[in-house]
Amino acid sequence: MNEQSILPKEVKNKLDQGLELNIIDVREHEEVAQGMISGAKHIPLGELPVRHHEIEQTDNIILVCRSGNRSGKALEYLQMLGLKNLKNMEGGMLEWDKL
Template structure:
């Protein structure tokens, strides 16, 4: 992306590095069940995008929360939705699980 990444994004490599240092991260995976069955980021909590309206209260409101999907598209939508509810500290993992696996 020209001009650097937006403040509300995080790279898969950055997450891997922080996890390898033993950091406890709050990661929400908004993919569907069958996608998550193929593998997730260790410690990620699974809340499918369509369940966010009922389950958003399971997500901490005032700390860093990393949103993950397959490509970064749905997690971007999740970020917008949660921000509209007043959530702070949200980050979208750019490239999604497609980049995580590489």
């Protein structure tokens, strides 16, 4: 794990503490229909090039997908655009659902 990664347990703990997180779920529509983290914003990975402006630059931007792979790609793309304070949730919703 690197400084750009965050574990699902850490995300849950921050939410439980009432911290405001900017969670961006990059999964497809049919995936989020099965459930997503409360308060997350849904922007599918393929729509990021035209919707990235919807992501507010905050201190805690957490990218989420099913396993952590697509959200990792989203993190790299958003970094190229100059966004800061990005974290990829390791293991994605597969790990989140185990909490």
